[in-house]
Amino acid sequence: MDAIILQLLNGLDKGSAYALIALGLTLIFGTLGVVNFAHGALFMIGAFCAVALQRILGTSFVTEDPTQKDFLGNPLKVQTPYLESWFGPETGSAIIDWSVPLAILLAIPVMVAIGFIMERGLIKHFYKRPHADQILVTFGLAIVLQELIRSYFGANPIQSPAPEAFKGSFDFGVMLGFDPNVIIYPYWRMVYFAFSAVIIGAVFAFLQFTTFGMVVRAGMADRETVGLLGINIDKRFTFMFGLAAAVAGVAGVMYAPINSPNYHMGMDFLVLSFVVVVVGGMGSLPGAVAAGFLLGILESFASMNVVKNLLPGIDQIIIYLVAIVILLARPRGLLGKKGVMED
Amino acid sequence: MLGLNRKDTTLLIIVAILALAAPVIFNIFPADSKMAFFNSGYPDLMQRFVIFGIFAIGFNILFGLTGYLSFGHAAFLGVGSYAAVWMFKLLNYNIVPAILLSIIVAGLFSVVIGWISLRRSGIYFSILTLAFAEMSFRLAYSVLTPLTNGETGLQVYNDDPQILLGNGPTVPHLFGLEMRSRAVVDVGPWEFTFPVGYYLCAILMLLSFYLSIRIFRSPFGMMLRAIKSNQTRMSYTGLNPKPYTLAAFVISGMYAGLAGGLLAAMDPLAGAERMQWTASGEVVIMAILGGAGTLIGPILGAGAIKYLENVFSKMNETLLESWFAFLPHWLQETLVWVISKFTGEGWHLTLGALFMLVIIFLPGGLVEGGQKIAARLRRKKPADDTDAAKTKPAE
Numbered sequence: 023m024d025a026i027i028l029q030l031l032n033g034l035d036k037g038s039a040y041a042l043i044a045l046g047l048t049l050i051f052g053t054l055g056v057v058n059f060a061h062g063a064l065f066m067i068g069a070f071c072a073v074a075l076q077r078i079l080g081t082s083f084v085t086e087d088p089t090q091k092d093f094l095g096n097p098l099k100v101q102t103p104y105l106e107s108w109f110g111p112e113t114g115s116a117i118i119d120w121s122v123p124l125a126i127l128l129a130i131p132v133m134v135a136i137g138f139i140m141e142r143g144l145i146k147h148f149y150k151r152p153h154a155d156q157i158l159v160t161f162g163l164a165i166v167l168q169e170l171i172r173s174y175f176g177a178n179p180i181q182s183p184a185p186e187a188f189k190g191s192f193d194f195g196v197m198l199g200f201d202p203n204v205i206i207y208p209y210w211r212m213v214y215f216a217f218s219a220v221i222i223g224a225v226f227a228f229l230q231f232t233t234f235g236m237v238v239r240a241g242m243a244d245r246e247t248v249g250l251l252g253i254n255i256d257k258r259f260t261f262m263f264g265l266a267a268a269v270a271g272v273a274g275v276m277y278a279p280i281n282s283p284n285y286h287m288g289m290d291f292l293v294l295s296f297v298v299v300v301v302g303g304m305g306s307l308p309g310a311v312a313a314g315f316l317l318g319i320l321e322s323f324a325s326m327n328v329v330k331n332l333l334p335g336i337d338q339i340i341i342y343l344v345a346i347v348i349l350l351a352r353p354r355g356l357l358g359k360k361g362v363m364e365d
Numbered sequence: 366m367l368g369l370n371r372k373d374t375t376l377l378i379i380v381a382i383l384a385l386a387a388p389v390i391f392n393i394f395p396a397d398s399k400m401a402f403f404n405s406g407y408p409d410l411m412q413r414f415v416i417f418g419i420f421a422i423g424f425n426i427l428f429g430l431t432g433y434l435s436f437g438h439a440a441f442l443g444v445g446s447y448a449a450v451w452m453f454k455l456l457n458y459n460i461v462p463a464i465l466l467s468i469i470v471a472g473l474f475s476v477v478i479g480w481i482s483l484r485r486s487g488i489y490f491s492i493l494t495l496a497f498a499e500m501s502f503r504l505a506y507s508v509l510t511p512l513t514n515g516e517t518g519l520q521v522y523n524d525d526p527q528i529l530l531g532n533g534p535t536v537p538h539l540f541g542l543e544m545r546s547r548a549v550v551d552v553g554p555w556e557f558t559f560p561v562g563y564y565l566c567a568i569l570m571l572l573s574f575y576l577s578i579r580i581f582r583s584p585f586g587m588m589l590r591a592i593k594s595n596q597t598r599m600s601y602t603g604l605n606p607k608p609y610t611l612a613a614f615v616i617s618g619m620y621a622g623l624a625g626g627l628l629a630a631m632d633p634l635a636g637a638e639r640m641q642w643t644a645s646g647e648v649v650i651m652a653i654l655g656g657a658g659t660l661i662g663p664i665l666g667a668g669a670i671k672y673l674e675n676v677f678s679k680m681n682e683t684l685l686e687s688w689f690a691f692l693p694h695w696l697q698e699t700l701v702w703v704i705s706k707f708t709g710e711g712w713h714l715t716l717g718a719l720f721m722l723v724i725i726f727l728p729g730g731l732v733e734g735g736q737k738i739a740a741r742l743r744r745k746k747p748a749d750d751t752d753a754a755k756t757k758p759a760e
Contacts, residue, residue: 057488147725153488154434158653159724161646165717173711293499293642300492335508342500346481349493353485 024200028207029322031194035211035280037318038218042273043295044302044310045222046266052242052305053259056145057153059160062292063167064133064267068274069283070171071132072125072182079105079118120185122279129271137267141260164288172285184210184279214276221269222311229307238262242305297345303358313356317341373578376661380574384567387411388559395554402684405675408547408560409631414668415563415570416627421651421663422570422577423620427613428649429658430581430589434491436645437478437498441471441618443505443640445625447512450519450635457529458521458537458633460544460565464626471622472615479614483607486596498642505637518636537630539565544631562631569627570664573620578660580616589613621648650720656730665731670716677715680708 043065050058080103090098106114117124144163148156183189188209195204229235241248241255248255274283281287298317302309323329325337348355369377383390391411394400405411424438445467452463482493505513513519521527537544544562551557580586591599592606599606629635638644647670655666682705689697707715727734 144725151728152432154432154491155724155728157434157436157488157491158649159721161649162717162721162724165646165713166721169711169714169717173706173714177710289643293495296492297496300489304488335504338503338507339500342496342503345496346493346500349489350481350484353489 024195024198024204025326025328026323027194027198028205029326030319031205031207031211033319033322034215034315035318036322037315038215039273039277039291039314040295040298040318041222041311041314042218043270043291044298044314045225045307046270046273047295047299048302048305048307048310049225049262049266049269051299052307053238053262054141054145054149056148057156057160058145059157059292060140060164060167061160061266061270062288062290062295063164064136064270064288065274065277065291066171066283066285066288067136067167068129068133068271069182069278069287070175070274071129071271072122072275072278073175073180073283075125075128076118076121076182079103079121079124119183122182122184122275125275125278126272129275130268133268133271134264136271137264138260140267141263145263164292168285168288175283175285177285179282179284181282182278184213188213210279214280217276218273221272225265225269226307234258294341297341299355301345301348301355303355306355306357306359309355309357316356317344320344367575369578369582373582373660377571377575377578380661380664381571384415384571385564387414387567388557388563392555392557396556397554402679403676405672408545408558408563410671410675411560411563412566412627412631413671415566416624416631417648417651417667417671418570418664419566419573419627420621420624420648421655421667422573423617423624424648425617425652425657425663426577426580426589426620427617428652429663430586430593431610431613432593433483433486433610433614434649435482435494435614435617436491436642436649437482437494437496437501438617438621438648439642439644440478440498440501440640441475441621442625442628442644442648443501443635443637444474445471445622446629446635446639447505447519447625448622449626449629450521450633451512453521453537453629453633454519454525454527457527457531457533458535459529459533460537460539460626460630463537463630464623467622467626467629468619469622471625472619475615475618475621476611479611479618483610483614495642495645498640498645502637502640502642505640513635513637516637518634520634537562537633566627566631569623573623574660574664581660585609585612650716654720654723654730656732659730659732662730662732669731673715673719674712677708677712678710680704682709 043061046064047058047061050056050061086097087100088097090100092098103114103118105117108114109117140163144159145156148159191206191208192212193202193206195206196202198205229239237248237253237255238258241253241258245255274287277283277287294317295314298313299310301317302311302313320340321337324340329336367374367377388411391405394404396404420438420442424435427433427435427438448467448470449460449463452466456462478494478497482490482497485493506515534541534543539561542561544565545560547558547560549556549558588604588606588609591604592610596606625635625639628639651666651670652663653666654669655664656662682701685701685704685708686697689700692700705711707718723730729736
């Protein structure tokens with residue numbers, strides 16, 4: 023029982039990452055009809071926003087300390103991080119410590135800008151071209167973005183620690199009456215899950231309850247008619263691309279402390295999140311979220327020892343198996359609408 | 366000749382001359398000259414040119430003709446490699462059974478995957494093939510370790526049965542002719558290497574190319590084009606497109622298996638990385654860069670990618686510094702800094718950028734580029750009408 027609860031919690035976490043990326047992919051597909059293979063790269067860039075901010079905040083400069091001399095009698099050179107020299111050691115290191123949450127604030131405008139540039143500069147020209155071309159050009163873009171990150175940050179994974187305050191773990195075991203240290207769950211993962219839920223809720227509320235969202239939904243249903251009503255739907259769709267990029271980016275920032283960012287994390291997540299989108303139903307937002315959590319939980323249950331002993335290797339392929347079965351049995355996906363890409 | 370029209374025969378002959386003379390063409394600069402850096406006449410690299418040429422020719426039969434974009438073809442390449450290495454382990458180092466088995470196994474594998482994937486088209490097909498390839502990659506890494514030797518990769522050990530080995534060579538060979546043996550000819554300052562393995566691959570590539578021309582020109586090829594242009598209309602005329610697409614899928618899978626088998630025959634080991642989806646992306650890039658749907662395109666693309674990979678990844682900063690040494694210091698440093706981002710380990714950046722440029726500005730690939738240049742030289746407008754006829758349905 024305790025193992026099941028633990029895997030459920032792990033699955034929620036994995037599921038949040040899948041759901042957030044798949045949500046962005048679906049937003050882009052639903053609004054612009056573009057299959058964005060560069061979405062994983064946006065997730066990765068988000069994670070590297072956190073790394074970059076840590077680097078910037080932690081960057082130090084060299085000063086001479088006149089009170090200390092080296093053995094030749096010259097003033098000793100010391101390195102002081104900018105922040106510590108400005109705010110004093112306490113506040114300075116506290117700010118660096120909170121760099122991951124700060125990076126979320128940084129990531130939103132950065133990702134929206136990247137999304138705008140991508141849509142206006144590149145993807146706009148591909149609406150009329152076949153899906154294959156869209157896949158190919160965004161695949162090329164993903165390679166370029168990934169390599170740019172690699173050439174700047176290097177190929178090794180980089181640590182991106184969560185704030186001290188969230189370093190510990192919460193003991194669900196004790197709370198639920200099991201032995202201590204059985205179901206322990208890091209605080210940051212709880213934050214990750216909670217924040218993901220907030221983002222998903224906010225995106226849905228935005229689409230559901232604002233005029234802007236209503237127009238966008240109308241545009242998703244029938245772009246031409248909305249255009250005929252005198253609404254500049256293209257502008258709104260560009261904004262939605264930026265929003266989708268921001269969702270992916272924030273997911274990346276949040277994910278950075280869970281798994282050290284590396285340059286190929288985008289490609290690793292991309293295939294999985296496409297599978298998630300397809301399982302959920304191409305173009306269906308609730309489908310993307312539901313399938314994300316479903317597959318995340320399934321994957322973590324499959325990695326339980328009991329299951330693995332029964333069916334070795336199942337944890338590696340469960341998602342693909344489910345996707346293949348669902349695609350064959352119900353091509354439109356779990357919550358997909360009839361007729362959307364259903365050929 | 367050989368059942369081809371004059372234009373195709375000329376093309377085949379040109380490709381044959383290029384392939385057979387490659388050890389000379391790629392070593393055009395004397396070994397000790399400054400330009401020797403651009404030589405690529407080493408056996409290993411030339412073999413890769415033609416092997417990936419085969420892979421791309423096969424991929425083009427599916428993608429170029431039917432328009433079905435498979436993102437999982439590396440799986441067949443990997444399966445072919447594993448099959449070949451298993452033949453080395455069980456029988457002996459003769460490459461004939463190894464390559465035959467890799468083609469057969471890849472063919473069977475592609476029947477299964479194709480049969481399921483082809484129930485969907487468009488983006489769904491791409492994602493299904495992607496999912497299958499990624500699943501095969503993960504399986505090869507984990508559960509199938511007894512068959513694939515997991516992360517380490519499959520290779521031949523001394524205690525393998527090799528029941529037919531006898532006194533035969535202990536490197537891959539064709540009835541005693543070792544793949545790695547080579548003739549080195551010195552002509553003045555030049556040094557040309559003529560490797561056996563390369564020539565075997567080149568001949569197989571020419572055979573594959575010939576076969577692909579025949580497929581392109583056959584009624585079957587016509588049917589595949591019909592599927593690309595308008596599948597709905599085709600099924601209204603009472604034709605079921607499925608058997609044709611499946612046949613194309615399996616043929617291209619067998620080509621990939623042949624390529625995988627040859628990779629193992631040149632170097633008897635196989636690893637799971639060959640099946641990763643980015644490896645599938647590479648063959649897509651090759652086909653597109655050269656020109657998908659054209660005969661010569663995939664070979665050009667494969668050659669161009671492998672050549673650029675070799676040259677660009679060899680350019681390190683020291684070399685660049687020596688090249689730009691004649692410039693003022695600041696300019697030299699800036700140039701080296703910029704270019705070094707695109708070379709050496711950063712070669713993939715060049716690949717991605719090149720690929721994007723081709724997709725954006727030259728969807729027909731190098732072949733279309735060549736045609737445009739040729740048309741401009743002849744002071745004619747580029748032949749747009751043929752393209753338009755292909756994509757636009759007749760009203």
